[in-house]
Amino acid sequence: MDKEWMHHSRHSEAYLNGVDISNMVYRLQVQGHNGKMQMPPPRSSLNDTNERRKAEMTTCHLQKLKNLKMEQSRPDCCGGAAAVLNLQPNSSISVAYHPLFGPHDDLILLELDEKLLPDVLHHRVSFRGQPDEDAVLCTRSKTYAVKFVGTSNSVFLIPPSDPSGLHENEQDGDKVKRDNKAASSVIKVAPGSMELVEVAPRLDKLKMLLSENPYKFDEVFEMDELNEMVDCNMSLYRWDDLIDKVQASDDELRAALKSLSAVEIDGYWRLVDEDYMDGLLKMLLHNSVLNEWSLDALHEDEVVGVLQSDGFPCKIASHCLQVYGSEAEGSLGGRVWRLDERRVCIHFARGILQGGKMKMESFMGEWARKAPEGMQVNFDMLEGEVLTEKLGIQTWVYSFSVSSLPSSPAERFSLLFQERPKWEWKDLQPYIRDLRVPGLTSDGLLLKYTRRTQPTLDADPVFSAR
Amino acid sequence: MQIRVKCCCGEGKCPEWAIVELQGVVEAQPDFQDRLQNLQIGLLCRPSSQENYTFTVGYHELTGSKVPLKKPLLVLKKIKHSNADEDSTTVNLSGVEMEVIGIIRHRILFKTRPKALISSKLLLVLLSF
Numbered sequence: 001m002d003k004e005w006m007h008h009s010r011h012s013e014a015y016l017n018g019v020d021i022s023n024m025v026y027r028l029q030v031q032g033h034n035g036k037m038q039m040p041p042p043r044s045s046l047n048d049t050n051e052r053r054k055a056e057m058t059t060c061h062l063q064k065l066k067n068l069k070m071e072q073s074r075p076d077c078c079g080g081a082a083a084v085l086n087l088q089p090n091s092s093i094s095v096a097y098h099p100l101f102g103p104h105d106d107l108i109l110l111e112l113d114e115k116l117l118p119d120v121l122h123h124r125v126s127f128r129g130q131p132d133e134d135a136v137l138c139t140r141s142k143t144y145a146v147k148f149v150g151t152s153n154s155v156f157l158i159p160p161s162d163p164s165g166l167h168e169n170e171q172d173g174d175k176v177k178r179d180n181k182a183a184s185s186v187i188k189v190a191p192g193s194m195e196l197v198e199v200a201p202r203l204d205k206l207k208m209l210l211s212e213n214p215y216k217f218d219e220v221f222e223m224d225e226l227n228e229m230v231d232c233n234m235s236l237y238r239w240d241d242l243i244d245k246v247q248a249s250d251d252e253l254r255a256a257l258k259s260l261s262a263v264e265i266d267g268y269w270r271l272v273d274e275d276y277m278d279g280l281l282k283m284l285l286h287n288s289v290l291n292e293w294s295l296d297a298l299h300e301d302e303v304v305g306v307l308q309s310d311g312f313p314c315k316i317a318s319h320c321l322q323v324y325g326s327e328a329e330g331s332l333g334g335r336v337w338r339l340d341e342r343r344v345c346i347h348f349a350r351g352i353l354q355g356g357k358m359k360m361e362s363f364m365g366e367w368a369r370k371a372p373e374g375m376q377v378n379f380d381m382l383e384g385e386v387l388t389e390k391l392g393i394q395t396w397v398y399s400f401s402v403s404s405l406p407s408s409p410a411e412r413f414s415l416l417f418q419e420r421p422k423w424e425w426k427d428l429q430p431y432i433r434d435l436r437v438p439g440l441t442s443d444g445l446l447l448k449y450t451r452r453t454q455p456t457l458d459a460d461p462v463f464s465a466r
Numbered sequence: 467m468q469i470r471v472k473c474c475c476g477e478g479k480c481p482e483w484a485i486v487e488l489q490g491v492v493e494a495q496p497d498f499q500d501r502l503q504n505l506q507i508g509l510l511c512r513p514s515s516q517e518n519y520t521f522t523v524g525y526h527e528l529t530g531s532k533v534p535l536k537k538p539l540l541v542l543k544k545i546k547h548s549n550a551d552e553d554s555t556t557v558n559l560s561g562v563e564m565e566v567i568g569i570i571r572h573r574i575l576f577k578t579r580p581k582a583l584i585s586s587k588l589l590l591v592l593l594s595f
Binding site: 081084089090101114117129130160183244 | 467468469470471472473475480481482483484485486487488489490491492502503504505506507508509510511512513514515516519521532535537538539540541542543544545564566567568570572573574
């Protein structure tokens with residue numbers, strides 16, 4: 001039967017490496033086909049229950065990228081990809097399996113935007129993530145989720161031919177008649193490709209890692225403690241450790257460290273314990289009164305020198321200036337800092353509310369007393385730091401800081417609505433303005449995670465959980 | 467862990483790979499299933515100066531065309547550094563790198579149903595079974 005088929009097919013005279021082409025059976029996978037098309041008699045298990053190019057998204061774990069060895073390919077068939085891509089009109093080329101054809105799980109297709117190509121060519125991208133996390137691809141400044149998109153089509157991958165491999169197979173001893181036409185070889189049938197979707201960096205983990213072991217007052221005096229901690233495998237992270245553990249691009253990680261007010265001490269990125277920071281700031285303010293420094297023009301060398309003599313390490317002292325101040329311009333000789341009124345006042349407000357909620361009047365009174373001289377406290381400074389609630393005729397203030405909330409929108413909104421079932425826009429806005437979701441505007445975010453109600457046209461809209 | 471993506475091709479010089487894509491699967495007859503290497507799959511023809519192609523697999527002919535990819539595909543190869551050369555401490559801990567070994571910008575896509583290359587005489591033979 002097979003013989004007959006062979007003789008009646010138009011190309012049965014074509015041979016390649018002694019293999020008769022009719023050994024290939026093409027099966028089109030079309031639903032509801034019902035055997036009406038002239039298909040060969042069933043030979044092996046047919047897999048006809050197919051859907052047309054249904055791409056399924058599965059998440060790709062780095063650990064799943066198996067590594068199979070592939071020797072540097074030396075195709076001994078001439079042609080290669082170029083022969084296929086530059087096939088001249090009125091000509092043909094034989095497509096065959098490569099001598100090294102196989103699953104080649106170490107070959108991966110990655111779809112990426114043309115604009116990212118230069119980053120790849122200049123070695124500026126990397127995959128990041130722990131084995132149990134979904135892999136991301138990071139450029140210098142952005143983070144992309146990596147999705148595997150499968151296909152049920154047969155995707156034949158044809159590598160370029162190795163020019164040195166041309167005409168090499170004469171000695172292969174295949175005495176069988178060889179096709180003298182050019183041939184291109186398929187190295188692998190690709191099951192799909194990876195696609196990239198821009199995502200927000202996954203930074204909550206960074207906060208968690210750094211909070212494990214903040215820099216504390218007693219560390220200053222125990223010089224050996226650092227070595228001890230390193231020995232004991234305590235949570236200390238260098239930049240490279242963070243890159244290994246946190247799924248964010250370099251730029252995003254750097255920005256996150258800054259917004260967390262982290263500081264690099266002896267090569268390790270640390271958060272400074274809040275009480276320690278509090279003591280340091282108070283000492284700085286105390287010294288500025290003693291030495292009659294202007295809070296608008298603090299000379300770093302001088303300030304750090306004095307703080308050092310008070311027992312604070314140089315690095316931490318200048319870190320304090322960075323956290324609570326901004327560099328003043330036009331300074332000659334050494335850096336000059338201006339303390340930021342808002343940041344300093346917020347610091348004291350946090351300290352006051354640490355003990356729990358307070359009546360508005362007593363809070364404002366205490367806050368104004370504690371703030372350094374020359375600084376004016378203003379309740380508007382506390383946007384995104386505190387919430388108020390009315391109990392009877394009293395207004396109470398309590399601490400609710402945006403910096404303590406998760407950065408993923410779903411978790412953020414869930415926590416917000418747990419705190420308060422209904423939010424007015426002016427209250428909600430400070431708690432969501434830092435959310436960045438690529439491809440989603442802030443209105444889109446609200447639409448996705450909240451329900452907006454507006455009792456009357458001129459009333460303020462109210463947001464509740466979806 | 468971090469897996470760096472390396473590229474040794476230099477700017478704009480990544481070797482171009484090709485894709486021939488068709489719906490369904492191509493199966494070798496059972497005798498050949500274990501040794502596909504060097505086996506011919508089919509014959510790719512470009513009958514005219516247009517970017518139309520036919521692909522003849524066994525006694526089926528497919529008609530398709532060359533289409534540029536909307537976004538290029540990079541061919542990455544995973545390279546695992548053996549732990550044998552541990553003295554070179556510069557290699558990252560995971561010891562794995564991805565190397566760009568090619569880029570794909572076009573595919574020749576066959577998305578139509580195949581035409582059977584069967585003579586009417588054979589069809590008669592077939593039908594008589």
